[in-house]
Amino acid sequence: MGWITVTIRIVCLFTLLWSVNGIGVNWGTQASHLLPPDTVVRMLRENGIQKVKLFDADYGILKALGKTGIEVMVGIPNDMLASVGGSMKAAEKWVAKNVSEHISSNNVNIRYVAVGNEPFLKTYNGSYLHITLPALSNIQSALIKAGIGSQVKVTVPLNADVYASSNTYPSGGDFRTDIFDPMLKIVKFLNDSNSPFTVNIYPFISLYTDSNFPVEYAFFDGNATPLNDGGTLYYNMFDANLDTLAHALQKNGFGNLPIIVGEIGWPTDGDRNANIEYARRFNQGFMSHISGGKGTPMRPVPIDAYLFSLIDEDEKSIDPGNFERHWGIFYFDGQVKYPLNLGTTNSGALIPAKGVQYLERKWCVMKPSAPLDDPQVAQSVSYACGLADCTSLGYGTSCGNLDARGNISYAFNSYFQKNNQFEKACEFPNVSVITKTDPTPTVGNCKFPIMIQPYYESAGRRFGCGQMPLPLVSVLLLLLLTVVQH
């Protein structure tokens, strides 16, 4: 065999190794209408995505991931930290049910357990500060006891504000003073158990919260004025932020602790800086930035990262901002938002979900004869927006240019679709009507979506309030609304 063949084989081998080590995605499920797990898993495979990070351990999702080889990080939600941290029995049960069983009976490639999700966020007010390490430790012991301690590692996805720089340069990095001791204990535990540090890094949030933040510094095009840290130049926030962590670790004696980027991404709607153009620029820039495997100045090794996120979630809390429901590289229905080359498909393009089942092509809009000043209008809009999703309305968003009638129709339709096009969900008194004419404007990115068919899991899930069939909920709510108004 000639040397060219050998070279090609070596290149192929490396490509293969790289793809196994390649980009991961966060798969969240805070949505009113979820795509069936099998549909999502097929989409992952067709897009060559080899790693997923989950926020819990949903039975149906793990079942669908079985025998696919896709690496999985399962999660323990913050509200379970007290129970698994407080009782070894509870930790063992969690591991048996949510890890061991899936590995042994269904060959799910579980590699990590994420213990908590950003438990040290300031908004949690320290609630999880002293329970995270016990939870981490109990889960680790349970994994070892179950005989899977070397195959499945623990970690804690932390927000990037657990560390800070004393002088704005990465070299000034250290753990935040108010949580210094707990952080050090966690880091020592991770180091001793051969586990990685996981951090979520969000240049978008920096831009959102600080209007003076230099926009170019959020991206990877090298157009920003670099930060000169004692001769090391930083051209983007991501590198500087990751190295602030690397310095913090090094300063405390853990310079070799591996780092995973648990979440990184850019939203496409809900804010003037959250749009398709910026999201594409950021995510594509990030992919190119890490594709050479050269890492950052402090960590010149390939970066292990999970994009946030795979699919939009219309029930995420909008307390942090309206952009929260628009982080997906795919829309809620698995359709592609913008061209993005993850380096994992032959065509270099994203591949949409296949076989998606939609509801009928009909919409709920404002009745053309209803006057704008009908007193029912404002009330109805605020009711619809409160229960459905109006985060694409407002300054600088995808539907921000609608006129008043368009605006009102958007709100009505959102509520109608979320309630599975149930007729009663389009009975805003005298001001709404169901139409088969698509109200989507012909120019711009604004969409009046048709909802997908609701998917009801067959097994493993309780019917809580959140799972009550939507039509029933809406009948109750509309009844309530009617009673209140009369």
Ligand SMILES: *[C@@H]1O[C@H](CO)[C@@H](O)[C@H](O)[C@H]1NC(C)=O
């Ligand atoms: C397994 O995980 C699910 C989903 O997070 C959770 O509801 C359940 O309580 C866990 N099972 C055990 C035995 O802890």
Ligand SMILES: *[C@@H]1O[C@H](CO)[C@@H](O)[C@H](O)[C@H]1NC(C)=O
């Ligand atoms: C946070 O903790 C402080 C002091 O313990 C308390 O005064 C405050 O009300 C708490 N805030 C929240 C949101 O829990």
Ligand SMILES: *[C@@H]1O[C@H](CO)[C@@H](O)[C@H](O)[C@H]1NC(C)=O
């Ligand atoms: C980190 O772990 C390594 C072995 O895995 C050990 O040699 C080293 O002493 C640990 N570092 C600290 C600061 O505990």
Ligand SMILES: *[C@@H]1O[C@H](CO)[C@@H](O)[C@H](O)[C@H]1NC(C)=O
């Ligand atoms: C449309 O709705 C948004 C959000 O509810 C509001 O900020 C905006 O002013 C409305 N626009 C018009 C033209 O009514």
Ligand SMILES: *[C@@H]1O[C@H](CO)[C@@H](O)[C@H](O)[C@H]1NC(C)=O
């Ligand atoms: C709807 O319109 C009718 C006739 O125009 C009127 O009699 C009725 O009171 C209106 N209903 C409501 C709830 O506004």
